[in-house]
Amino acid sequence: KNEVEQxxxxxxxxxxxxxxxxxxxxxxxxxxxxxxxHPGGGIVSLFMLSSGKKKHGRLIATINxxxxxxxxxxxxxxxxxxxxxxxxxxxxxxxxxxxxxxTSLTVIP
Amino acid sequence: DTGVSxxxxxxxxKRGQNVTFRCDPISEHNRLYWYRQTLGQGPEFLTYxxxxxxxxxxxxxxxxxxxxRPKGSFSTLEIQRTEQGDSAMYLCAxxxxxxxxEKLFFGSGTQLSVL
Numbered sequence: 001k002n003e004v005e006q007x008x009x010x011x012x013x014x015x016x017x018x019x020x021x022x023x024x025x026x027x028x029x030x031x032x033x034x035x036x037x038h039p040g041g042g043i044v045s046l047f048m049l050s051s052g053k054k055k056h057g058r059l060i061a062t063i064n065x066x067x068x069x070x071x072x073x074x075x076x077x078x079x080x081x082x083x084x085x086x087x088x089x090x091x092x093x094x095x096x097x098x099x100x101x102x103t104s105l106t107v108i109p
Numbered sequence: 110d111t112g113v114s115x116x117x118x119x120x121x122x123k124r125g126q127n128v129t130f131r132c133d134p135i136s137e138h139n140r141l142y143w144y145r146q147t148l149g150q151g152p153e154f155l156t157y158x159x160x161x162x163x164x165x166x167x168x169x170x171x172x173x174x175x176x177x178r179p180k181g182s183f184s185t186l187e188i189q190r191t192e193q194g195d196s197a198m199y200l201c202a203x204x205x206x207x208x209x210x211e212k213l214f215f216g217s218g219t220q221l222s223v224l
Contacts, residue, residue, distance in 0.1 A: 004151070033213060043152075043200065043215035086151050088213075096165060097142070097213070099151030 003027045006087050006100035013107050019074040021103045023087030026068065030093075034061050034072050035086040037102065043086070046072075077107045115201050115216035122191055123224050129187045130219045134203030138214070141184050143176055144200040146218070152200055158184060191223045 004025045013019050023032070034046045047054050047061040049070065054061050058077075063070040074081055087100040114133045122128050134141050139160050144152035155174065157165040160181035173191075178184040188195055201216045 035213075035215075042217050043202075045212045045214065048212050088151070096154055096157065097152075099144075099153070101149065101151045 002100070003098040004087055004089055004100040006085075006103050008103060009101065010104045011106070013077050013105070015078060015107055015109050017077050017107075019077050019081075019105065019107075021072045021085050021087075021105070023070045023072070023100055024068060025070075025087075025089045025098070027089065027098060028092035029089040031090045032063055032070050033088040033090070033097070034070070035088060037084040037086060039083075046085075074105075079107045079109050082106050113201055113203050113214050113216035115199075115219050117219055118217065119220045119222075121222045121224065124193060125190055127187065127189045128191055128221065129185055130199055130201075130221075132184045132186070132201030132203075132216060134183070134201070135214055136182075138203035138205050139181065140204045141178060142202045142204075142213070143184070143186050144202065146198045146200055147196075155186070155199075188221075191221075193223045196221055196223045 007022045031048050031050045033048050035043050036046050037043045049061055049063040058075045060073040072085060082105055084102040084104050086102045088097045090097050113135060116131045120128055141158045143155040145155055146152045154167050155170055156176045158178040161178050173189045176186045198218045198220050200218045202213045204213050
């Protein structure tokens with residue numbers, strides 16, 4: 001069983017829809033990261049969370065430490081949001097990251 | 110551009126050859142990570158440096174893999190006697206360890222194809 005599980009694996013949405021991607025983890029963590037990976041491999045860090053909620057533009061990330069669960073929300077989705085979204089957790093010791101397998105999002109105009 | 114840079118972007122090699130990749134992290138970052146990513150999977154941890162010290166290495170990593178960070182700046186990852194199963198994207202990331210929860214910054218990766 002992977003330390004980090006994401007759902008769904010694939011997601012297709014119409015432009016303008018509200019999108020939610022979920023991440024559950026089974027290890028003790030010091031922080032959780034949401035990453036965005038575009039075709040060609042480039043990875044960008046979107047959020048780093050250790051508690052609560054963060055918002056950046058149309059993106060919102062939440063984390064529930066007790067339930068070991070995080071969600072990434074995209075409001076008013078746009079085709080340029082099409083990418084793979086990866087959840088990663090930093091271990092409690094801080095020395096290692098565990099990654100989910102990613103959620104492939106396609107937003108159709 | 111002061112981000113993480115990796116070289117080369119693509120490498121095609123024949124099975125049995127040795128290959129070496131380079132990563133230049135963001136200059137003030139003292140933590141450097143190497144990951145491997147295959148199609149449809151999230152990045153898989155390979156090894157981690159704090160300054161020049163290699164503090165952790167994945168148990169999944171065979172003895173054919175070695176990494177160095179000689180002066181605590183750039184890092185190299187060498188794969189000896191490459192196998193077709195080594196074909197993957199090799200990603201480097203860096204962060205600053207001044208605070209526990211610094212963000213990770215990724216390079217664009219080196220895509221390795223072993224024929």
